[in-house]
Amino acid sequence: MQHLDGNVLAGPLAGLFAFDVTTASARCAGCGELAMLAQAMVYADAMGYVARCASCDAVLATVVVESERTWISLQGLSALEVPVLREDEAPARTL
C-alpha cells in the first residue's frame, strides 16, 4: 500500500484538539525520534489511518473515523510538544 503522510490527518483530527495537531512535535516511543506529526508516514484505507514513525517505522497512532465516533490510539507516542498560541497569534508558522 502506498503511504501518505501526516498532513492527511489534519481533517480527521480537526475539532478533537484545540489546534492543528499535525504541527505538534511527536516523540516516538520506539526510537525517540522527534518529528512533527505531519511528517509521519500514514497508511490510509477504508478503516482509517495508521501513522508510523518516519525513522523506525513503529506505529505511532491509529485513527478510525466512523459516522458516529472517532477512535484514536496514541500507543506509540511517548510525548507531544505543542506550541502555545496566544489569541493574537496565527497558528501557522512559515518554517
Added chain:
Amino acid sequence: MSRRPASWHAATVIAVAPETPTARRITLDVPTWPGNDAGSHLDVRLTAPDGYQAQRSYSVASAGEGTTVVLGVDEVPDGEVSPFLVEDLAVGDRIEVHGPLGAFFVWTPPAPGSTPAPVQLIAGGSGVVPLVAMLSAHRAAGDATEFRLLYSVRAPADVFFRAELDASTGVEYVFTREAPDGWATPPGRVTRETLRTLTVPPEREPRIYVCGPTPFVEAVANWLVELGHPTANIRTERFGGS
C-alpha cells in the same frame, strides 16, 4: 492573521474547466469559507444515494480571504472520488468540504522588515497545486522574498495552471516524457543532479516545499538532504492515488 478554524461547509460548483487531458479545475462558492493560507487543503465528502460516503483530501489552489475556492483535481484511474470530480461533477452541484486544513504545509508572508530566506518550491505532477497557491499569495502580498519553482511534469500539455505560472518568474520545468520542440534537455526524471543545478543551493539556506506523489517526494527529499539541506528546512506533502 486570524485563526481559521476548520469546519464542514456546503459548497456549490460555480465553474469547471479542463486543466490538462486528465485533470480539471473546479471552482467552488463556499459562503461560509473563512479564507485559507497558501498550501492548505480540504477534504471532500461525497455521499451516494444509499448513504455510502467517500472522503478524499485535495489541495487548494487559491489562497487568502474570500469565499471562492479553487481546486485542481487529477483523475486517478480506478479511483473512487477523483473520476466523479473530473468527469461527472457539474456547475450547480453541491458538495461538502471540510477545511481549511493543514498548518504544516503552508506559506505565510514574512513579517514586515524581516529578511526572509529564499523559498524553493518543488512539484511533481498535480503536486504543483498548493505551490501555485503559494506563488499567488507571494505575488498578492507584494512580498520581496525570492521564490523559485522546479516543476516536474510529464509533458507540456500536462502543465497545471500555466497562465499563473507564466505570470511568475523563477519557474523551471523538467519534462519527464515529452519535451517541447527545441527544449534543450531530453525528457527525463528529476535527479539529484537536476536539483543541484536548478534549485537554490544549501549555502543560501532556502526554505523548501516539496509536493507530489509519494515516491517523487521521498526521492527528492533524500537528495536534498544529501546535497546539504537541513531536514528542518524541508517541508513535504505526499499524495497517493484515489
